[in-house]
Amino acid sequence: MFFLFHHMKFILLQILFKVSPTLLLFYSALILTLILRYRRRHYYKFSSRVPGPPQWPLIGCAKLRYPGPEGMVKQMHYYVSYFRSVGYRLICTFYGDKYLIFPLSPSYINFFLTKILKKSDVYQAMSNLFRDGVLGVSTIEKWRVDRKMISTSFNYSVIKTYISIFFEESNILVQKCHPFMQAGEAFYPGDLLNLSTFDMVIRSTLGENPRAQDHSDHPAVRAMMDILNSVHTRLSHPFLMRNFWSSLFGYNKLEKSYEKIFRDFTRDIVRRMVTQDSQEKSFSFAAHMMQNKMDEEDLITHVVNVVFAGTDTTKTANFAVLLMLAIHPEVQEKAYQEITSIVGFDKTCEPSYEDLTNMSYLEMIIKESLRLFPPVPIVARQVSTDKDKLEDLELPKGASIVLDIYTLHRDPNYYPNPNQFDPNRFTLIESAKRPIGSYLPFLLGSRDCIGRKYAMLQVKTVISTLLRNYRILPSRTCEKMEDVELLVQMTSKFAPHCQIKLELRD
Numbered sequence: 001m002f003f004l005f006h007h008m009k010f011i012l013l014q015i016l017f018k019v020s021p022t023l024l025l026f027y028s029a030l031i032l033t034l035i036l037r038y039r040r041r042h043y044y045k046f047s048s049r050v051p052g053p054p055q056w057p058l059i060g061c062a063k064l065r066y067p068g069p070e071g072m073v074k075q076m077h078y079y080v081s082y083f084r085s086v087g088y089r090l091i092c093t094f095y096g097d098k099y100l101i102f103p104l105s106p107s108y109i110n111f112f113l114t115k116i117l118k119k120s121d122v123y124q125a126m127s128n129l130f131r132d133g134v135l136g137v138s139t140i141e142k143w144r145v146d147r148k149m150i151s152t153s154f155n156y157s158v159i160k161t162y163i164s165i166f167f168e169e170s171n172i173l174v175q176k177c178h179p180f181m182q183a184g185e186a187f188y189p190g191d192l193l194n195l196s197t198f199d200m201v202i203r204s205t206l207g208e209n210p211r212a213q214d215h216s217d218h219p220a221v222r223a224m225m226d227i228l229n230s231v232h233t234r235l236s237h238p239f240l241m242r243n244f245w246s247s248l249f250g251y252n253k254l255e256k257s258y259e260k261i262f263r264d265f266t267r268d269i270v271r272r273m274v275t276q277d278s279q280e281k282s283f284s285f286a287a288h289m290m291q292n293k294m295d296e297e298d299l300i301t302h303v304v305n306v307v308f309a310g311t312d313t314t315k316t317a318n319f320a321v322l323l324m325l326a327i328h329p330e331v332q333e334k335a336y337q338e339i340t341s342i343v344g345f346d347k348t349c350e351p352s353y354e355d356l357t358n359m360s361y362l363e364m365i366i367k368e369s370l371r372l373f374p375p376v377p378i379v380a381r382q383v384s385t386d387k388d389k390l391e392d393l394e395l396p397k398g399a400s401i402v403l404d405i406y407t408l409h410r411d412p413n414y415y416p417n418p419n420q421f422d423p424n425r426f427t428l429i430e431s432a433k434r435p436i437g438s439y440l441p442f443l444l445g446s447r448d449c450i451g452r453k454y455a456m457l458q459v460k461t462v463i464s465t466l467l468r469n470y471r472i473l474p475s476r477t478c479e480k481m482e483d484v485e486l487l488v489q490m491t492s493k494f495a496p497h498c499q500i501k502l503e504l505r506d
Contacts, residue, residue: 077404323478
């Protein structure tokens, strides 16, 4: 038997040496294809009943020539918009080795957001940043515990105490904008908004003022932006989402160095909280979390999750509103009239919680801005069992459910003239006409955005403070809606030419 085995191995080697390299390559590719077909058989079974875009072998709908993060997302938007326009409610495709299912109708989107709670494994690319925090990839059981614990820190009684912080930092932002107003220069407001939002979020989460608005090159802010840019790149590349390839090309090492800078910054503040006391610290998110007697590293992880989520998204929301007000002066004037009718003309008067709540037209402006430019344009969940079904379709285990919020918000079935800015879409009557699942800036279901109340109060405070001091004017490079360019990645950001000008109010 032993002799027979070695004899067969010898014959096989002889055959291999006699086979031409081309034929050997062909057989290798054939064997690899058959293995992949077998391993992906449950995906192909699903694909036989659900349409999708054209695909290449092995790489799916990914292009042979990598189009960059924005190009990849635009390609996805095109396919989603096309299949939705011809009446499909669900499509599927491979992207690299990832199998993606795109729900296109609000009813299907509502189903997936309420029934499929596990985050997609594509978010493993963010594990260096969020670890197993509430935004990271953790088990459903751990997420439920964390969510319940964190939610108590985001009720209105706590959030209302942050309005003073929002107003103070907004007034510093007003001062930082003043040189641009005096010079009559157009400028990109994203940088200033990023610093002011960072100060607001750190003060409300950790109870300490980092004064990033006074130090534009703050190391923690720089580390935060660097790690986000790295994650954006990895999420938009079909192979860099895998830890093996991201480690090979140095992304993991780089992200861990950025993460260390930010976690050390957070750790220093947390340790000072133990020995120092102040009213601002006692009302902070971290102070509320400390009441749960949690480990220091767990606390830091939760703080990092909240800071990153709060800073990047509210910055984009404020930016979107400013651009829309600049391009639509009649809307801006109506908003200004509402604001002054509530808080008066004294620019030093801090708005109360009731004042901000009463700014209903401003809220409509914010909602319409978030419709057109959602800060988180793409969300993904993962099918974790073989038992999940959508109507008569068995959902394949391991598939990622991808929600393209950007194209959903521009569906003409729910938003006539979808590319136009119209705050009146969000009157109570108009909002009631749309189905649940057609407007998702904060998602829905048990895994919706925990900071939605915080975000709305913050944006209202920032925008109302700026409007009380300045008229927002369009720049020559961004005068109309067609000029606005949103770079859609993991989170959204505006292109560098999206600038505004300011004019001092009397």
